[in-house]
Amino acid sequence: MTVQASRKARAVGAALLTLGTVAALAACSSGSNSSNTGTPASTGAGTSNASSTASGSGGTYNFWDPYPQYNATSDWTKLVESCGTRSGVTIKRTGYDTTALTTQALLAAQQGNAPDILLVDNPVVSTLAKAGALTTTAQNGLSTGEIATNILGAGVINGSTYGVPIGANTLALYYNPKILSQAGVNPASITSWSTLTAALAKVKAIGKTGITFSGINTEEGSFQFLPWFWGSGANLTNIDSPQAVAALTLWTTWLKDGYAPNSVIQDTQTTAWQEFQTGNVAFAENGTWQKATAAQMGAKVIQIPAENGGSAPVPTGGEFFTIPVQKDSSRYATSAKIVQCMSATDNIVKTDNTLNYIAPTKAGQQAQESADSSLSDWISAVGVAKARTGDNLGTKYPLISQQLWTAVQKAESGAATPSAALSAAQSAAAAAISKG
Amino acid sequence: MTRSTESEAGAVNAAPAKRRQAKKNKAQQRKAQLAAWGFIAPVVIYLAAAYAYPLYRNIDLSIHSYTVTSFVTGNAPFAGFAEYTGIFKNATFAAALLNTTIFVFVSIAFQFAIGLALAVFFAKRFRLNTLLRALFLVPWLLPLLVSASTWSWMLNSDSGIVNAFLKAVGAAPIDWLTSPTWSLIAVLIANIWIGIPFNLVIMYSGLQSIPDDIFEAASIDGAGGWQRFWRITFPLLRPVSAITLLLGFVYTLKVFDIIWIMTRGGPATSSTTLAIWSYQLSFGSFLPDFSSAAAVGNVLIVVAFVFALVYIRARHRLETT
Numbered sequence: 001m002t003v004q005a006s007r008k009a010r011a012v013g014a015a016l017l018t019l020g021t022v023a024a025l026a027a028c029s030s031g032s033n034s035s036n037t038g039t040p041a042s043t044g045a046g047t048s049n050a051s052s053t054a055s056g057s058g059g060t061y062n063f064w065d066p067y068p069q070y071n072a073t074s075d076w077t078k079l080v081e082s083c084g085t086r087s088g089v090t091i092k093r094t095g096y097d098t099t100a101l102t103t104q105a106l107l108a109a110q111q112g113n114a115p116d117i118l119l120v121d122n123p124v125v126s127t128l129a130k131a132g133a134l135t136t137t138a139q140n141g142l143s144t145g146e147i148a149t150n151i152l153g154a155g156v157i158n159g160s161t162y163g164v165p166i167g168a169n170t171l172a173l174y175y176n177p178k179i180l181s182q183a184g185v186n187p188a189s190i191t192s193w194s195t196l197t198a199a200l201a202k203v204k205a206i207g208k209t210g211i212t213f214s215g216i217n218t219e220e221g222s223f224q225f226l227p228w229f230w231g232s233g234a235n236l237t238n239i240d241s242p243q244a245v246a247a248l249t250l251w252t253t254w255l256k257d258g259y260a261p262n263s264v265i266q267d268t269q270t271t272a273w274q275e276f277q278t279g280n281v282a283f284a285e286n287g288t289w290q291k292a293t294a295a296q297m298g299a300k301v302i303q304i305p306a307e308n309g310g311s312a313p314v315p316t317g318g319e320f321f322t323i324p325v326q327k328d329s330s331r332y333a334t335s336a337k338i339v340q341c342m343s344a345t346d347n348i349v350k351t352d353n354t355l356n357y358i359a360p361t362k363a364g365q366q367a368q369e370s371a372d373s374s375l376s377d378w379i380s381a382v383g384v385a386k387a388r389t390g391d392n393l394g395t396k397y398p399l400i401s402q403q404l405w406t407a408v409q410k411a412e413s414g415a416a417t418p419s420a421a422l423s424a425a426q427s428a429a430a431a432a433i434s435k436g
Numbered sequence: 437m438t439r440s441t442e443s444e445a446g447a448v449n450a451a452p453a454k455r456r457q458a459k460k461n462k463a464q465q466r467k468a469q470l471a472a473w474g475f476i477a478p479v480v481i482y483l484a485a486a487y488a489y490p491l492y493r494n495i496d497l498s499i500h501s502y503t504v505t506s507f508v509t510g511n512a513p514f515a516g517f518a519e520y521t522g523i524f525k526n527a528t529f530a531a532a533l534l535n536t537t538i539f540v541f542v543s544i545a546f547q548f549a550i551g552l553a554l555a556v557f558f559a560k561r562f563r564l565n566t567l568l569r570a571l572f573l574v575p576w577l578l579p580l581l582v583s584a585s586t587w588s589w590m591l592n593s594d595s596g597i598v599n600a601f602l603k604a605v606g607a608a609p610i611d612w613l614t615s616p617t618w619s620l621i622a623v624l625i626a627n628i629w630i631g632i633p634f635n636l637v638i639m640y641s642g643l644q645s646i647p648d649d650i651f652e653a654a655s656i657d658g659a660g661g662w663q664r665f666w667r668i669t670f671p672l673l674r675p676v677s678a679i680t681l682l683l684g685f686v687y688t689l690k691v692f693d694i695i696w697i698m699t700r701g702g703p704a705t706s707s708t709t710l711a712i713w714s715y716q717l718s719f720g721s722f723l724p725d726f727s728s729a730a731a732v733g734n735v736l737i738v739v740a741f742v743f744a745l746v747y748i749r750a751r752h753r754l755e756t757t
Contacts, residue, residue: 099719106724109508123722131504217702219721262593265614265703395504398723406704413703415616428527435522 060090061335062115064105066319067355068095075354083341087334102127105324109133114324116335119166122154122387123219125320126394129162133324136160140323140332142339146361153387155320157394163322164343167357169288170314170385171227172377174299179208179282187302192309193231193250196283200259203282210259211283212272215251215412220269221405223315223388224285225251227304229404230386231312236393236400239407240419240426246307248418252411265412287317288378289356301377303384316385318357358382396433403429491737497730507726519731528705528713532732535620536709539627540688546628547684548677551635556669558636559643569640576633584697587626588613591698616706619699623707626694631687635680642676643669675754682747686740710736 063080070076077093084091094115096104102124108114109131120128128134137144137160144152144161155163175187183202190196200210214224228250229236234243254260264272269286276284277297285304286294294301303311321339323332341347345359349367352359358378359365365379389397407425410416416424498519506512523529558569575583590597591612599609612622646669654664692711695701701708701716708716710732718729 102722103719103724106504106507110510121722127504127722127724131508133508217700217704262611262614263595266588266699395723398721402721409702410616410704413611413614413616413706415704415706 059334060092061117061331061338063091063093063117063119063338064101064115065093065095065119066098066101066121067119068097070095076351079342079347079351083338083347086341087337089334089338091338105133106131109324112327114326116323116326116331117339118322118324119319120322122165122316122318122320123389123397125155125162125322126157126389127398128322128324129157129160130395134162134322135325135332136162137164139329141336142321142323146363148360148362148383150385150387150390151316151318151360151382153390154316155322156390158392163320164339165360166319166321166343167348167352167355167359168316168318168382168385169357170316170378170381171224171285171287171304172301172314172381173304174276174284174286174290174294174301176276176279176282176297176299178279178298179203179206182206183208183282185282187300190302190305192305193228193307196305197250197254197259200254200282201257204257204259209261209275209281211254211285212261212267212275212281213251213264213285214267214269214272215264215408216266216268217405217409218268219401219405221408222401223317224269225404225408226315226388227285227312230314231304231306233307236391236397236404238426239400239404239429240422243307244422245419248408248411248422251408252414252418255412265409288358288381291356291374291378295374303377303381311381311384313384313386314381315388316382399432400429403432494730494733494737497726498734500727502727504723507724512727515727519727520735523728523731523735528708531705532708532710532713535705535707536689536711538620539624539691539709540685542624543627543631543688543691544681544684546624547631547635548681550628551632551680552639552673552677554632554636555639555643556665558640569636572636573633575630576637580630580693581697583630584626584694587622587629587694588698591622613699614703616703619703619707623695623698626698627688627691630694631684634687635684638676638680639673642673646672675751678747678750678754682743685743689736689740 061084067076080091080093098121101118101120105114105118105120105124105128109128114133118128118134125134142161142164144164147164151165151168152161155161155165173190177187180187180199180203183199183206185199185202190199203210214220225247228247229239229244232243232247232250234241234247238244251260255262255264261275263275267275273284273286273290273293275281276286276299277293279297284299291301304314306312321343323335323339326332342351343360345361345363345367348359348361349364349371351357352364352368353371358375359368365382369375369379388401389395393400403425406428407416407418407421410421410424411418415421499515499517500506500512501515501518502512554572558565589595591599593599593609593611593614596612598612602609610618612618650668650672651664654668659667690711691709692715695707695709695712696715699707701712714729714732714736717725717732
């Protein structure tokens with residue numbers, strides 16, 4: 001009897017304890033909002049607090065960015081802090097890893113403790129906007145007037161703008177002048193796919209590797225494939241079009257003919273660049289961020305050619321300043337003031353030079369070019385660049401991109417022909433879009 | 437008579453005292469029980485916070501249809517088993533399941549066989565035994581990031597040392613990580629290499645617990661080396677083997693880092709296991725699909741749980757016989 005009774009008591013006790021713990025945990029996670037971030041947990045209590053901040057008597061504003069490499073003494077942090085001081089508030093800056101930042105931002109939005117200002121990779125803007133985590137420029141008062149429309153594109157969804165770009169980078173074709181002169185290739189002659197392929201054949205004939213790129217099965221793979229995809233005239237809403245097949249066939253033929261090393265299937269943009277740096281590769285498709293190391297090894301740059309001549313549209317990279325939804329909307333004005341300060345021409349030129357970005361405004365680009373004339377190639381590349389989530393694709397882009405890089409992988413590795421891989425990708429993307 | 441009256445009187449007097457004593461006992465018991473709860477509380481809190489709640493959240497995620505919007509607003513519609521039927525119907529599921537099965541069983545077969553062979557080898561005393569045994573532990577001690585990156589360099593199609601060796605002996609180079617037929621084999625090789633030390637250590641200590649006189653008796657009876665292994669070592673190692681296999685199974689089922697670093701599950705889905713797929717669904721693109729990812733994760737948990745039950749049953753049968 002007693003044994004049974006005590007066993008029962010123990011079971012009940014354990015159940016109660018478990019419940020209590022779970023409840024305590026839940027309380028912790030919702031209670032941490034106000035203490036952690038300075039965001040008022042309850043609107044009533046917070047308003048007075050925030051209205052005093054807006055009037056300039058201080059307060060803490062939280063700012064998240066994907067630059068964990070910059071510490072508290074870096075120029076970047078100093079700029080961020082000085083913009084806070086100018087707006088009469090203190091800024092608490094937190095750097096996250098790029099992929100972690102998306103998840104963190106979604107979790108914070110879920111728990112109502114999003115940062116006041118969030119700097120995120122441009123394709124993520126549409127995801128966060130769809131989640132209802134971001135305010136529009138109409139709500140927060142950010143001005144976008146001077147910014148080039150093609151760079152702003154990633155932040156525009158259904159006619160509303162959800163942020164301003166910090167800068168833009170993109171892809172171009174680096175080449176090794178030594179190898180090209182050995183192989184007898186004039187870089188100016190490369191204006192289309194056929195002239196490029198002919199150049200690769202000449203490079204192979206002298207025993208060097210033609211080209212490296214990143215054909216990996218992550219977003220990097222899609223990012224690198226897009227200039228060829230768009231350069232064929234293909235459209236992301238129809239990824240099994242004959243133009244798309246032509247673009248994928250171009251890549252697979254390079255692999256088959258030995259113009260590109262087999263390792264591009266698993267190369268990231270960094271490892272592909274390392275191969276180029278060995279000095280045995282004639283061309284490398286890579287980004288603005290490599291221009292310093294390219295200059296060191298004497299590499300030059302040309303635009304990626306479109307199929308039948310001219311420059312191919314290239315995808316834009318780079319982050320956007322966004323202002324996440326707060327319970328207390330009176331904070332937006334100060335947040336917008338801080339963002340306006342960080343993205344002012346003087347500041348952004350300095351920042352973009354450090355981050356290897358091209359400024360998003362004409363004035364900024366001119367300031368950059370007058371300081372460093374070698375940037376002119378990149379400025380014109382950014383001029384023809386397109387946002388991946390543009391064309392009103394928004395959150396459809398990640399679903400399409402995932403199928404696109406899978407198709408690229410299948411074709412590169414010989415698991416399927418380009419047309420079979422792309423038609424499978426098109427139906428999988430359509431299914432994923434209709435589900436979401 | 438007198439005695440009985442005395443005892444009766446004593447009994448009468450003792451009754452309230454006994455009651456008092458009982459009350460005191462009860463109070464003490466309650467205090468002891470409270471103290472017991474105090475001692476058990478940290479474990480219970482830990483279990484609830486680190487195991488029960490995450491598991492509950494994972495199940496909750498998988499039976500609701502979460503999009504990024506409903507993840508933030510928290511009003512995801514109840515979906516029942518729709519996410520599960522969704523992943524079962526997905527073309528990646530069949531590939532991932534097949535890859536996971538091959539990966540787990542081939543890994544364990546090789547890890548176990550090689551680990552056992554090495555354990556038997558090291559059970560004999562010889563010079564440099566300890567040093568060699570220590571060297572075999574290296575794969576276990578290295579961070580997985582280091583070993584996986586090293587394997588990935590070694591198996592690189594163009595500049596890897598393995599292909600350089602193949603070329604030197606006149607064989608055709610192999611696209612280890614970039615061909616759909618070889619990528620799973622490449623990650624298998626790396627995973628087997630990493631798992632051998634674990635099997636070696638446990639089987640070696642199991643061997644140490646077998647008394648020497650059994651072997652002596654067997655060799656006096658004329659048993660050869662082969663017979664001694666199959667008739668004595670192997671049967672006596674059965675309990676140790678069972679737990680090694682179970683642990684190996686659970687570890688291998690959820691292997692993620694080696695595959696992610698070496699092939700990212702590619703090319704296409706040729707080395708995608710369920711663990712890799714779950715990660716790809718939730719963190720692989722800009723648009724996380726938490727519900728499907730949680731469903732894949734739960735499938736993995738169920739599979740591991742079923743095998744744990746099989747182990748417990750087998751163990752029970754072993755103990756009763």
